[in-house]
Amino acid sequence: MNNRVLVTGSSRGIGKAIAIKLAENGFDIALHFHSNHAAVAQVQKTLLDLGVQVSVLQFDIAERQAVKLAIETDIDANGAYYGVILNAGINRDTAFPAMTEEEWDSVIHTNLDGFYNVIHPTVMPMVQARKGGRIITLASVSGIAGNRGQVNYSASKAGIIGATKALSLELAKRKITVNCIAPGLIETDMVSDIPTEMVNQIVPMKRMGKPSEIAGLTNFLMSDDAAYITRQVISVNGGMI
Numbered sequence: 001m002n003n004r005v006l007v008t009g010s011s012r013g014i015g016k017a018i019a020i021k022l023a024e025n026g027f028d029i030a031l032h033f034h035s036n037h038a039a040v041a042q043v044q045k046t047l048l049d050l051g052v053q054v055s056v057l058q059f060d061i062a063e064r065q066a067v068k069l070a071i072e073t074d075i076d077a078n079g080a081y082y083g084v085i086l087n088a089g090i091n092r093d094t095a096f097p098a099m100t101e102e103e104w105d106s107v108i109h110t111n112l113d114g115f116y117n118v119i120h121p122t123v124m125p126m127v128q129a130r131k132g133g134r135i136i137t138l139a140s141v142s143g144i145a146g147n148r149g150q151v152n153y154s155a156s157k158a159g160i161i162g163a164t165k166a167l168s169l170e171l172a173k174r175k176i177t178v179n180c181i182a183p184g185l186i187e188t189d190m191v192s193d194i195p196t197e198m199v200n201q202i203v204p205m206k207r208m209g210k211p212s213e214i215a216g217l218t219n220f221l222m223s224d225d226a227a228y229i230t231r232q233v234i235s236v237n238g239g240m241i
Contacts, residue, residue, distance in 0.1 A: 004053075005134075005222065006030040006071070006081045008061060008118055009088030011040040013188040014138065017211035018085055018218045020046060025219055028053040030074055030081065032088065034060055053078075061088050061114035062106075071121045080125035083134040083222050086118055089156070091190060096151040104152045111156035115163050123171070132175035134222050137164045138214075139182040141237045157182075161233055168231035177230035179221055183214055184237025204239035 005022055009015035011033040019029050020043070029047050031054060033040035040056060047054045055074050059066045075081070089111040092103040119135060126133045142150050143157025161180055168178035185191050185199060186209045200206045214236055220226055221234075235241060 003082050004028040004030060004078060004080075005083035005085060006032065006057075006074075006118075006122065007085040007087060008032040008114075009034075010085075011036050011043055013190075014183070014186060014211045014214050015085070015087040016043050017215040018087065019043060020050075021212070021215035021219045022083075022222060023047045023050045023052045025223075026052065027083070027222070030055045030057060030078075032057045032059070034058070034088070060110075061117055062110040064113070064117045067117040068121050071118070075122070075125050080129040081122050081133070082126070082129075082131065083136070084119060084122050084126075085218060086115060086135075086137040086160075088114060088118075089138070091150065091153045093149045093153065095149055099152060107152040108156050108159075111153070112159040112163075115160055119167070126176060127171075127174050132227075133171075133177075134226075135164075135167070135171070135176065135178040136218055136221055137161075137178075137180045139164075139180050139233065141182055141184045141235060141240050144182055144233070144235065145241045164233070165231050172230055175227070177221070177226065179230060180233045181214060181217055181221075182233055182235045182237070184209060184235070184240045186211060186214060186236075202240060203237070207238065209236060209238060 005027045007019045010019040010031045044054050057070045059070045092107050137160050139157040139160045142154040146154045164180040
């Protein structure tokens with residue numbers, strides 16, 4: 001069975017941890033990055049050392065035609081994906097009254113349009129392969145509960161949750177599961193400036209999560225043991241909600 005998985009935003013942070021974890025469990029990986037050539041090259045070497053096959057795709061997930069071309073080219077060369085992990089995204093945090101049009105548009109177009117741009121060209125090849133599959137999106141605790149200063153980010157992630165649930169219904173009979181992981185505060189560049197005191201106030205477990213803890217859940221959802229799990233939003237947030 002084709003066991004290739006596309007992981008967007010896999011040059012660092014959560015995406016990097018997911019790519020490495022899946023490779024450790026025998027999945028071939030299509031790495032995606034936007035601009036950091038050095039970082040993705042390092043991840044590529046790590047995966048190759050694990051003995052899996054690796055392809056590398058570069059695009060901005062907000063640029064629809066570029067995404068389509070890169071994904072279709074990779075599928076033509078290497079076959080349909082068994083799994084797609086939609087991890088890449090951005091934030092532009094500020095209080096809503098001060099939020100600019102660019103701050104709203106960039107987050108919505110990147111995070112929410114990215115769902116269509118990345119997943120749409122992968123679905124029909126996955127269906128036509130008739131081998132089932134896994135689609136996993138990354139939302140956020142902000143998409144479930146909302147968060148001050150993140151009206152744009154919360155809207156985009158709530159949209160991803162809704163799209164994930166709807167797509168799961170369309171693909172269930174194809175044995176393609178579609179689930180969403182909603183992380184809380186995870187040790188990545190996106191939250192590196194949050195003081196420890198604030199983390200202790202808002203997270204019952206009194207710590208940030210680790211990218212490996214998201215990767216572990218992703219690995220399970222990709223496994224045969226998760227074949228009957230679909231349309232779910234699974235929070236990994238230390239008890240925040």
